[in-house]
Amino acid sequence: MSEIMQQLQETVAFIRGLVTEEATTGIILGSGLGNLSNDIKTEKEISYNDIPHFPVSTVEGHKGKLIFGELGGKKVWVMGGRFHYYEGYTPQQVAYPVRVMRLLGVQTLLLSNAAGGVNPHFKIGDLMIINDHISLFTENPLLGKNEDKLGTRFPDMSDPYSKTLIAKAQKIAKQYDIELKQGVYTGVTGPTFETRAEYKLIHILGGDAVGMSTVQESIAAIHCGMDVFGVSVITDLGIREEENTITHEEVLQAAKDAEPKLTLLFTELVKAL
Numbered sequence: 001m002s003e004i005m006q007q008l009q010e011t012v013a014f015i016r017g018l019v020t021e022e023a024t025t026g027i028i029l030g031s032g033l034g035n036l037s038n039d040i041k042t043e044k045e046i047s048y049n050d051i052p053h054f055p056v057s058t059v060e061g062h063k064g065k066l067i068f069g070e071l072g073g074k075k076v077w078v079m080g081g082r083f084h085y086y087e088g089y090t091p092q093q094v095a096y097p098v099r100v101m102r103l104l105g106v107q108t109l110l111l112s113n114a115a116g117g118v119n120p121h122f123k124i125g126d127l128m129i130i131n132d133h134i135s136l137f138t139e140n141p142l143l144g145k146n147e148d149k150l151g152t153r154f155p156d157m158s159d160p161y162s163k164t165l166i167a168k169a170q171k172i173a174k175q176y177d178i179e180l181k182q183g184v185y186t187g188v189t190g191p192t193f194e195t196r197a198e199y200k201l202i203h204i205l206g207g208d209a210v211g212m213s214t215v216q217e218s219i220a221a222i223h224c225g226m227d228v229f230g231v232s233v234i235t236d237l238g239i240r241e242e243e244n245t246i247t248h249e250e251v252l253q254a255a256k257d258a259e260p261k262l263t264l265l266f267t268e269l270v271k272a273l
Helices: 003-016 034-039 091-103 163-175 196-205 215-223 248-272
Strands: 025-028 041-047 065-071 074-080 108-117 127-134 180-187 209-211 227-237
Touching (some): 025 091, 025 248, 034 065, 034 074, 034 248, 065 248, 074 248, 127 163, 127 248, 163 227, 163 248
Parallel strands (some): 025 108, 127 180
Antiparallel strands (some): 041 065, 065 074, 127 227
């Protein structure tokens, strides 16, 4: 058995020692979006610090807890905070919790993030359904020896975000009068926010939003056979020409302001699964 599979089994065994119930839906909450966990009927919280082989969140706005509970009448696993390449973690460490969720029985993964608006028609506070992504600026988490027990050597990424889940989300948004954008998310390493020239380049390449997370998680999820749905909260507008300085505090505040819409969307989507 490979080292990574041994570690995964040890992690899953530890979690199973605390939670024996099954959940087929997993949620990863991005910067400033952790309050969605307050809407969960929590049955167990596990600090990342206590989980064998688990990384630890180091970024403000990430709670650093794995939560098991009920949302929308369904059992869910929720990561209150994620891990980023820019924190010094390898892509494999970033992807590790996704693989743990899969081995715990999760089949559908809902991802959220705070992102910079690249599409000039976006405004701060918009919710953008991710219908595709560009991962060329980040390191692929599948580099190295393939783990055949997790997935195939060459997974197809032509349709990484489930059209079925997108259609369900659009129906929910129409019912509750939530405005949703759609677009391409571009993953970058961070931790610096982009230069104006970089924003322009990403726009030329077809990106509508840019952020420092999500794509490695999505790749790992597709690799191990999960259905993926993603939403970006547009927290800043880097594409505009006038002088603008972006701070992490402003990103967190914009995410917090948009959070009620995201919470409603995710709750109703979980109900509809």
